[in-house]
Structures are given as structure tokens and as C-alpha cells.
Amino acid sequence: MSKQAAHPTLLIPGPIEFDDAVLDAMATPSQSHVGGPFVNTFGDTLKQVRDLFISTDPAAQPLVVSGSGTLGWDFVAANLVEPEEEVLVLHSGYFADSFADCLSTYGARPTQLKAPIGSRPSLAEIEKALKEKSYKVITITHVDTSTGVLSDIKAVAELVQKVSPNTLVVVDGVCSVGCEEIRFDEWGLDVVLTASQKAIGVPAGLSILMLSGRAVETFNSRKSKPGSYFASFANWLPIMRNYEAKKPSYFATPSPQLIHALHTSLTQILSIPLADRFTRHKSTSQYVKSKIAELGLKQLASKPEEQANGMTAIYLPEGVAIPDLLPKLMAKGVVFAGGLHKEIATKYFRFGHMGVSVMNNDLGHMDKALAALKESLEACKK
Template sequence: MRMLATARGTGRLVKSKIEVRSLQAYRMDADGRQQLALALTSSATLSTAATTLAPRRPSITSTSTSTSTPYNSSASARLSQLNNHITSTTASTLSPGASAISRAASRIYSTATTNKMSAQAEHPTVLIPGPIEFDDAVLQAMATPSESHVGMPFVNVFGDTLAQLRQLFITTSPDSQPLILSGSGTLGWDVVASNIIEPGDEVLVLHTGYFGDSFSDCLATYGAKPTQLGAAIGSRPSVEEIESALKGRKYKAVTITHTDTSTGVLSDPKEVAEVVRRVSPETLVVVDGVCSVGCEEIRFDEWGLDVVLTASQKAVGAPAGLSIMMLSGRAIEAYKSRKVPPGSYFASLKNWLPIMQNYEAKKPSYFATPSPQLVRALNTSLTQILSVPLSQRFAEHKAASRKIKDAVASFGLKQLASEEKFQANGMTAVWLPEGITPADILPHTAKEGVVFAGGLHREVATKYIRIGSMGVSVTKPELGHIDKAINALKTGLVAAGYTLP
């Protein structure tokens, strides 16, 4: 009989072209969760090509003047530029999101259905600097039935996921501590500003775009005194400027936006940490890695980092909703030696540290309810990421990024990041031709089935667009996302009235 398969986690109905002859009962999997097992038969040949841990791919060989000014940015001004970014990136309406089906059923694909490389519903290819496209298995993990957040099946998965983060950040120190909190990457700023930094503390913020302003805002909200060390758009503060700033004032911490999502500028945490250790060794090194963790090299212990914060929806490859952090022993000690209690309740390390330590030790614990579905999705994504050497993953992102950047140059365009060493591997910020705005080109790229992002830097938001190249769009070249991005950009430029060289 012909049946309609329902996506259990979404409530939407998805038509299936597969002939279903029998439907087995619920069963319990190894983790103690209910799963629906489907026995599918069809006149067409069934394919079971893609399981969660299947080998992904072959190896790839990797191939200004600044000023120090007190923080005085305006939150209202950034709200205005963010509105421009939002209206630019929503030039087209996304089709309904992919419907997730239970994991057991999702491993069975019918070649009679379509020739797609993915089991997801048809949708525009989202190539912005996050959220990124997701692997089928990650979305399928989101369809896990409801379960207790203090039950051992989930506690075991949460503990394993925290241990995976140690591998991702490359830390073996027993003093370091990973955290997974429900929230966006921005929550990581609040954790730092309300726990590790105290009111009145001086903080040096290395500014490479919009997110330096925002981190400064957060720090000031909790009473800290941020000073931004700026750079020209597309550049970053030099080592000499950082050293001079550190010698001129005592700072509790230095913050680095590893990849600024507004400009595509890549900073060098290793280089900065070396300067800090040499000039002001008691100063903490805090890295905003929201747009870098998972696609740029980070060596937490070796580089002497104290905090790296990120989010689930970018190169980490899971849906938005999780704030992820790694804290060093020094950072934890800075929190413990505070003179006043933390300025936040939900973001307080007093509440979260024992919870994370218990989860990692596979002990049920509770402060605030986590999302079992999001944590399982993160666990699935991290399992895939760690199934190959991280060096290979970084090389793949660099190669894909280089392909996009070479295409941009061949179209006669330039990047905001002025030098190659300033250019991030997870995204590319592209200056548009004179007279063309994001609103002129993004509707045309959307017609090609590709979603790019508008500009976000408040001074030049209407003059450039941003292209993301992270996660499965890079590590699964068979999806064709990178070529699709290049073709869409070319078509959009011509449609907007630009003459290619």
C-alpha cells in the first residue's frame, strides 16, 4: 500500500514515493530510547548509502593603522545596521524546513524518490556565515522522542559530548572545563562578563568588526571597562600595537574575535596569546570563536588560551540553540577569586560548573533544563567531525574557501579582508561593484536557490555581501554547494547589471 510518512519531530506531512508494505512496532535502542523501525520494500532499488559514522571523504592536502580608543559605541546604531542585514538576507522566503524522520527509518533511502544527495526536503541552499546547512544524520538526531534530562540514557550522551569538546578544542588539561548551555553564542559573552570579569576590571577588546563592539557592550553592561584596539576595515590590530597597549595599562583580559562574522577578518589567537604571556602573563586570553570553532585551528592548551566560546549553528554543525565554551583552570580560578558574586543568575558559573562536572562524570544533575534533542544533534555532529583528523577538516575548509575567493577575484571583485593572512576560511566578505547594493543582488542569487547574507559592519553594510563555507557544504563536496555558490554569485552579479571581466 502507498503510505504518507510523517516527520515525527515537526508535525509536517511529507509525501513518500516508497511502497511501504509493513510497519514494525516501537523498539528500544542501545541508549534506551524509543525508535520507530520501518521495514521498507519497493519495486525500486533501495539504497542504504549514508549512515551516521560512514567514512566521509578522502584526505585533502592543505595548501593599517590602528588606534586605541575608549569604548563608546552605540547599541541603537548597531540595531539599525542589524536591521539592514536582516532585510537584505530575507530578500527571498525560505521554503519550509526539512522534515526530520526517525533515525532508524532515515537510514533507508529510495533512489526512486529523487536524485538528491540529501534526504532533506527541497529548500534553498543556505550559505551564510551561520546557521549553516546540516547533515541529514544531525537533523535526524533532533527527532529523538522526549526523554528525561536526568535519565541515564541522556546523561551518558551529554557526558560523552562534553568529552568530545575536549578533543575539538584540543585540551587534555584536567583543570579545563567544557560547558554546554541552552542559548546562543552571545550567552558566552555574558558568562565571561558576569563571572570571570568583575565590575571595574579593565579589558582590552581587539576590534575587527561588529562583534568587537557587541562584546564591549556586554562587558560594559556588567560594569567592566572595555577599551577597543581598532583597525581599519578588513584588517586587525598588529602585534606591536597589542604589545604597546598591554604595556600602557593593566588589563584583566584581552578578547579576540577569531573570525569576525561581519567582515570575514581572521585574527591569530596563537600570536596574541604569545604576546600576552610575554608582556602581561597574568592577563587572561578570551577568544570569541563563534564563527571559527570547527573550521579554524584552535589549540587550547598549547596556545595558552583561557576561554574559547562558540555556538552550535556554525562550523560545529548543529542547529542553533546551544552556547558552547571551554574554560581553563586560570579562568575558573579568576571566577572563584571574585570579590563580589556573579552579576547573572542563569549565566552564573556557581550554578553551572558543578552541573557540567557531574554530567561529564555521567552523574545526573540539575540546575536548568537542557535540550536533549539539541545535545543529541551536537553529539552526532561532533562524532562526524572527530571521525577524521582535525588537520584534514581545517585543510578542507581552507581549500573550499580558496576556491570561492579565487572565483571572487576572477569576477574582478575584492574582499573586505585586505590581506590573505586576514582572510577567514569559514566565510568570505565580498565588496560589491560600485553602485550595486545587497538588495540589488540577493534576490537574484535567491532565484538561483542560494541564500547569501548582506553586510553587517555599520559603516559599509550596504556595500558588500557575505558567503559562508562551513560544515557539510565543505566536507561533502558531492552536495555541490561551493560550485552552486560561485555560479549563483556570477549570475546575480550579471542580473544586477555588472559586466564580468
């Protein structure tokens, strides 16, 4: 506890603050990656991942692999798309550009459907694009961490099912899984990829994916071999199935410490109804956004229905610069993030509100941060 107490409160859109029990699990003594105790823990953790995605379809398949969220793009690009196949990339910020780059690396042909900064492509625009070309995959950034724009993945998935039912629906959920509502089976999603260090509340180092049965079939009927070795479903799917069946299996060494931390955090997350968790993130977000408005600040995402519930991207007021603001916040024990979207990086900052900072009111993180922001902005203007 004392170690935790001494550190500034990290309220960036990932990594987030971690619960003490999760950090304790990071210090789990060494275990064999193929020994009974770890195989049990990993198997249970994979079942928890299904629960996190509200998925009961036995044909669906969770994957947890050492890496960062970015590795999830390689998994999609190297396994679900074959060279020369078309992908529609919905753009709501910086991360769509990178996902498109990744798709191109493996020979796919991405077409980006771009929206102005702070918004997302409309359903009408998406429908038009889907009718113009036959797409193997559509990708949606659920929450773009560079802009705080939320996409309506349920509505997009419904639209795809109506106008282009063979297109796989792939969601980049790096900044959404664990804080935004996701109903994997019910909404007919084919892939949600994420990372450990955001609303899942575990230190960075894990790439986490959920695949539909249809995604697995698509992979199984590939004509060409997967374009990656480390990020190959052929190498990992049998391993995940074995761990979940509590059978030791080896392709590359997983990290027992990170898996224990994930197991600990998912146990906490799943100890209350997920709907309550989503509601709490939404109400906290609305509280933060109302306070931000009271301070006279504007968000990048101007429409309420396009605003993420786990973070807020905020324009700096006239005359205040990042190198002035962030050190003043830091002096008050609060860490926010600067801008990330290349075109306007120096003009805004980002406030993450996910995980324990939202779910555990006793920590007082939100009011501490909002007070620090108010005082720091006032000091900047003097």
C-alpha cells in the same frame, strides 16, 4: 532527504547547512534530562567538546548551555571580570563593539583597540596597549562575522604570555570553532566561546564554552559574586562536572534534542583528524577567494593572512545593490547574507563556507554558489 532536497542552499556565515543525521537527532523522542540515557549522551558530548578544542588538561572545563553565542559574552563578563576591572577588546568588526557593551553591563571597563574596517590590530599595537595598562582580560574575535577578518589568536596569546602573563586570553570563536585551527591547551587560551549553528554544524540554541584551569581558578577566587544568575559559573560548573561523570544533576533543563544533535555532529567531525578538517576549510576558502577575484570582486579583508577560512565578505561591484543581487541568487537556490557592519552594511555581502558544504564535495555547494553568483552579477548589470 526529500525534505532537505527541497530547500535552498544556505551559504551564510551561520546558521549553516546541516547534515541529515544531525537533523534526525533533532527529532529524538523526548527523554528525561536527568535519566540515564540522556546523562550518558551529554557526558560523552562534553568529552567530545574537549577533543574539539584539542584539550587534554583535566583542569580545563567545557560548558554547554541552552542559549545563543551571545550568552558566551555574558558568561565571560559576569564571571571572569569584576566591577571596575580593565579589559582590552581587540576590534576587527561589529562584534567587538557588542562584546564591549556586554562587558560594560557587568561593570567592567573595556578599552577597544580598533583597526580600520577589513583589518585587525597589529601585534605591535597590541603590545603597546598591553604595556600601557594592567588588563584582567584581553578579548579577541577569532573571525568577525561582520567583516570576515581572521585574527591570529596563537600569536596574540604568545604576546600576552610574554608581556602581560596575568591577563586572561578570551577568544570569541563563534565563527571559527570547527573550521579554524584552535589548539586550546598548546596555545594557552583561557576561554573560547562559541555557538552551535556555525562550523559545528548544529541548529542554533547552544552556547558552548571551553575554560582553562586558570579561568576556573580566577572565577573561584572572585571577591564579588557573579553578576548573572543564568550565566553563572557557580550554577553551571558543578552541573557540567556531574554530567561528564555520568551523574544526573539539575540547575536548569538542558535540551536533549540539541545535545543529541551536537553529539551526532561532533561524532562526524571527530571521525577524521581535525587537522584535515582545518586544511579542507583553508583550501576551499582559497578556491572561493580565487574565484571571487576572477569575478573582479574585492574582499573586505584585503590581506590574505587576515582572511577567514569559513566565510568571505565581499564588496558589491559598482551599481549592484543587495536588493537586486540576493533575490537573483535565491532564484537559483542559493542564500547569501547581506552586510552586517553598520558603517558599510549596504555595500557588501557575505558568503559562508563551513561544515558539510565544505567537507562533503558530493553536495556541490561551492560550485553551485559560485556559478549562481557569476550569473546573478551578470544579470544585475544588464
